[in-house]
Amino acid sequence: MGHHGHHEPQGEALLTAAQAALERSGEQWTAMRRDVFAALTAFEKPASAYDIAEAMSAAQGRRIAANSIYRILDLFVAANLAQRVESANAYVVNAHPGCRHDCIFLVCDGCGRTTHVDDDRVTDALRHTASAAGFAPERPVIEVRGRCAECRAAAAA
Structure with a gap:
């Protein structure tokens, strides 16, 4: 299999695809996990846990700890919902969470x-x-x- 494209859901369809992928991996789709995933999708560039915590804190009017975000991002990487850009120590959403391959x-x-x-x-x-x-x-x-x-x-x- 060579270079290929995917149908990439957006908006609510992407959230639904992410939820299904996470639940298939045996994890729960909590409100916090949904919020972190939604926040990550809003970034045009790779986002750090601190970027996501800051965006969520501003949106929710309360402080969100970056440590909580890191744990969720690690879970997302393991479940193929996000990928880590190593050189930037940041994350991007996987726009096709149902497909697992190297990137x-x-x-x-x-x-x-x-x-x-x-x-x-x-x-x-x-x-x-x-x-x-x-x-x-x-x-x-x-x-x-x-x-x-x-x-x-x-x-x-």
């Missing part, structure tokens, strides 16, 4: 936006190489740093 992130050093790309040929080759070296890959993380088209165009103008 490639294109991280713009200009604006910080992160684009998620699926190319199983690349990640399968990486897994094969690791296995051939006697290593059991669990969660390959591929991040490519550079400039997005918008930042390149702005720099050229």
Whole structure:
């Protein structure tokens, strides 16, 4: 399987897909987990637990602790609802939580936006190489740093 696309639900449909995926993994979809997921979907760039806690605190008019957010984000990563952008120590929502495969992130050093790309040929080759070296890959993380088209165009103008 090579580069491929997905139907990516948005809004309430994405929340429903996330809830179904979390419940399939044996976890409960609580109000707090829903709020964290909804807050994460509102960010255009990868968001840290502190970013999410700040947004939720402002929206709810009460302080939300980042430690609570971290625990939920870890659960979301394990349940395939979110992915961690390692180099930014931040998270992006998985827009297709029903599909589990390795991801490639294109991280713009200009604006910080992160684009998620699926190319199983690349990640399968990486897994094969690791296995051939006697290593059991669990969660390959591929991040490519550079400039997005918008930042390149702005720099050229």
